Amino acid sequence: MATRPLSHLRVLDFGHYLAGPLVGLMLVDLGAEVIRIDPPGGPRWKDPAFDMLSRGKRSLELDLKSDAGRAAALDLAARSDIVIENFRPGVMERLGLGPSALREANPRIVTLSLPGFASTDPERAPLAAWEAVIAAATGQFTDMGLNRQLMGINPSFTPLGLASAYGAAFGAMSVLFALGARDRNGGEHIEVPLASALFEGLVYNCQQIENYPERYKSPRELELDRRCAAGLPMNLSYADLGDFLDPFYRTYICADGRGFYVVSCSIVTHPRRVLQVLGLGELAATLPDFDAYLDRTDWPDEWSLRNYPVGSRDRGRIAQAMQAAFLTRPSSEWEMLFGAAKAPATAQRSTKEWLADPHALASGLVLEVDDPRHGRMRQLGNLAWLLDDGGALSKQSESPADLADLLAAEPRSSAPVSGTGGWLEGLKVVDLTNVIAGPTIGSTLSRFGAEIVSVQPVTPSVDPWNAVVFGLHAHRGKESILLDLGRSEGREVLARLIARADVVTMNGTDAQRDALGLAPERLAVLNPRAILVQLDAWGGPRRGPKSDHLGYDDLAQAATGVMVRFGGGADTPEEHAHFGTIDALTGYAACVALGAALERRRITGRGGVARAALAGCGAMIQAQFMYDYAGRAAFDEPSGRNVRGWGPFYHCYRASDGWMFFAAPTEREKALAGVPELAELADRSGVDLVEALALRFSTRPVAYWAQHLTGTASSVVPLGSLSLNREAGLQRESQGGIDLTQATYRAIRHDLHAMGRFVDLVAPNAVRPERAAITIPAATPKPGAQTRAVLARLGYSEAEIADLLAAGAAGESWSARYLPE
Incomplete structure (x- = not known):
């Protein structure tokens, strides 16, 4: 490419510390010109992490408290497209650089504010919103996961910057989507409160389902219930937890003493693959295996190999057999064997080890940059990228900017426009994703007005815990059609959908993408304007030895160092306490990549492939630690089960x-x-x-x-x-008039749900435009509920639809009940 996807954009980055600079980093990595505005004397955060977040940016010192500095900032805004800041509410207005002043200088400017708490929250808005203050208020440190609850450890501290990571991804996607709507809506001011973004990112941890069936509870959840009911203490040791871990969702020790994390439950074929690669095929033949979508009263046994979790009768013997097998080889051998067998698993690594990992370096998930202060520096890589962006891996350190040179550019000029529609109104999306990370893309796009059709298989490949329970949030705002893409008739329906679509989303490796007929060359034939949004576990801007290995959120945690840090060492790794920690973030990062692809298509008319990866976002939540160089200080941030902070202050x-x-x-x-x-x-x-x-x-x-x-x-x-923030901010869907802007935390009780139970979910209020509409996505339909309607819209007659259904090329349901019991 002669130009980068965002090389036509200029960004003024007033950000400090983590969230604002992360937005600027995502945009500069996609080719935007980013000018970092520093106070006199340079940035306040003088840290190697900030140097990393400044790569590719140009820096300029301005005294914003002086008339000259303020005038220069306004002159720069007149020649820019985006302004980023993450001060407390009101600071930019007091400096004379609030949204109205910036829009007066440039009617098409898009401004992004990233306060800690919502500016409309009178109690919290004035607070000094340090990362941990946001985490503490939101509930990130309280009841941190099933392990900690069973061990009686509450609260727990973690140094991970989840709020800034989620907020940065929401911020970057929103400014790009707003840019695409400027011809309709004009300039825009967007607020993304970091606490609201954190609450949304942790939605699966405060989701509440009325009369939740016990069949979906893990052994740890059942033990918690038992102890609570009996008034027993929560006093398990780390070693005791092993009795309550599913054999297909836990760490084992290999011959080299390294932990090896297996996450191979819930997908129909994965547990059997694990046992086969371990040489335990005979054991697999003795285990019950039946349709997970049957109600429990119709089960022929107490559990099924296709359904998480493993039953109590067999849990111990399977885990013992697997542990014995793992002790026969070192972790490096098992990693390659599991990868080749398409059985999701990975060796446990520290953050330092991930920064030197051969796959991370080969794929570009970790970059090497010549930094003027620290020399050759390994850093977190791209968080969102386009497949054919030739400049994606060409990184430079920050450089000073000259004000006169910057002001030589022509001002952006246009007549003011004041539309109020959703940024993505009319955008048609075909969603081929499953579980959490992939479906998060479509559910996020729906709030901005996009029209989403979810395509899932006639015979489900994922158990109802992952597909239906998590889908209550991940598939909101979508229509649902069931197709058998192994049949020619099913593939023809998909081809018709893609021909009419703007965007196709999928979660899978390049090999899986190509097997679906979505290789870039094939996609260009089906629809040259279509954008494929692809996320996977280990993909990067380049191919690496693990690019076609399968993986999930927890595996990205294990590989990038999250679990070793959270557990306190290589001998006691723990999955980070919250479901979807990285899953949701990767879906948001994929939306950033899509925003860049839409901007490029707006200018060039062509589609392409937009990418994000779980492992990249595993690095993103560790951004303040994700660098290494000769002479670096020790990786000594707080870790382990009993830490409650980072020093006395x-x-x-x-x-x-x-x-x-x-x-x-x-x-x-x-x-x-x-x-x-x-x-x-x-x-x-x-x-x-x-x-x-x-x-x-x-x-x-x-x-x-x-x-x-x-x-x-x-x-x-x-x-x-x-849970307390959910309850305090809860509004009922049946009462209508749900407010998304006044509170920092807002949740919706979907009490008219097709499931027949109410479900409480976090509201879509992390992104708060001043002008554009935000749509509350409709509740997730029962899988297949719109199969007939979608087929009819594609031009199929009633007779043709009946034939597709009779042949099994299309379907209307997975089970008698919405949620099998």
Whole structure:
């Protein structure tokens, strides 16, 4: 390509710390010109991570508190397309650079604000919203996963920047979608509160289903229920947890002593593949195997190999046989054998090991950049990219910009436009995805007005836990058709759908893509304007030795270092506590790639392939640690089961009436000095200070400490929980008039659901445009509910539809009930 996908765009990046700079990084990696605006003296966050986030950007110092600096910023805005900032609400307005001032300078400007909490939230908006403050208030540290609950560990701290990662992905996609609608809607201001983005990203952890059938509960969930009902303590050890882990969803030890994580449940063929590659084919032949979509009353045995979880009768013997087999080979051999057999699994690695991993480097998931401060530096790679973007891997360090040179460009000029429609109105999407990450793409696009048709197989390949329970959120806002793509008639229906589509989404490897008939050359024949959005586990801008290996969220966690850090070491890895930690984020990152592809198509008229990968997003949630170079400081961030913070000034403490988070990472001792009960502690440090503060904080309620310690750069917030935030922000679908903008946290009770049960889900309110409409996606239909309607729309007659259904090329249902019981 002569030009990059976004090389026609100029971005002003006022971002600091993590979220704003991450948006700028995603855009510059797609070819945009990004100008980082620094205060006099340079950026406030002087850290190797910030140097990494600044790659490819040009830097310019402006004193925004001076008339000259403000005038220069407005002149630059007149010559730019996007402005990014992540100050507290009101800061840009006080500087004279609020959305209205920027739009006066440039009617087509798209501005993005990334505050910690919603600007309409009077209680939280003024807070110094450090990453952990957002996490604590939202509920990220409370009841962190089944392991921690069974061990009685609550709260738990994690240094992962989930809020900034989710917020950055929502922010990057929204500015690109808004740009595509500028001819209809004109300029736009968008707010993405990071707390709202975190709440959406963790939707599967606070989803609530009325009368949830016990068949979908894991052994750990059932043990939690048992202990709660019997009043038993939550006191399991890490070793005890092994008795409650599914054999196809856990870590084993290999001959070299390294952990090897298997996630091969729920997909019909995967458990049998695992047993075959381990040489346990005879064991597989003894295990029950029947339709997982039968109601439990019709099961011929207590569990099925096609359905998670394994039953209690066989769980122990399968795990023992698998552990014995794993001890016969080193992890490196098992990794290649499992990859070749299409059985999802990976060796456990630390973050440092991932940065040196041969596949990560070969594929471009990890990049090597010559940094002027740190020399040859390994960094997280592209988070979203287009397949044929020849410049995707050409990275440079930041460079200074000259103001006079920047102002030499012609101002963007156009008459003001003020439409209010959804950014993606009229966009037609064919969704071929399953489980969580892939379907997240379509459900996210639907809120912006896109029309989504979900195509799933006539005979389900995924059990109802993954396909239906998770699909309650992941397939919202879609029509559903069932097709057998192994039949020529089914492939013909798909070809008709693609011919009329703008976008096709799929989750799978290149080999799986090509087998579906969606290789780039074939797609160009079916529809040269169509954009394929493809995500997988290990794909990158280049091919690597693991590019065709299968994988899921937890495997990306294991491979990139998340599980080793969270568990506290290579001997005690734990999956990060929240379902879909990386899955949802990868779906959002794929939307960013689509936004770039739509921008390129708007200019060139051609489609292509837009990509994202689970492993790339596994690095994204570790962005503040995801770099290495000669002489780097140790990877010593907080890890393990019992950490509650990062030093005394960034820590969970128990007050007299409950847990709170205290954050004063820059004010530090100054924050203590003005509080009588704490002033004498200002000269202490380290562990002693943590213990002394814990003792003092225990004497007063959270509200007292919040009143006395919340300042310009410090905060105290009570530890929230996802469930409490869901309940506090719940509105009923049946009552209508659901508000998406006033609260930081909002959830919807779908009490008219076709399932016959209500389901509570997080509302789509992470992206808040000033002008454009946001649609609340309709509840997920029963699979196959619109098969006849979609076929008729494609021109099939009633007789032809009847023939397709009779031949099994199309279908209308997987089971008698929406959710098998």
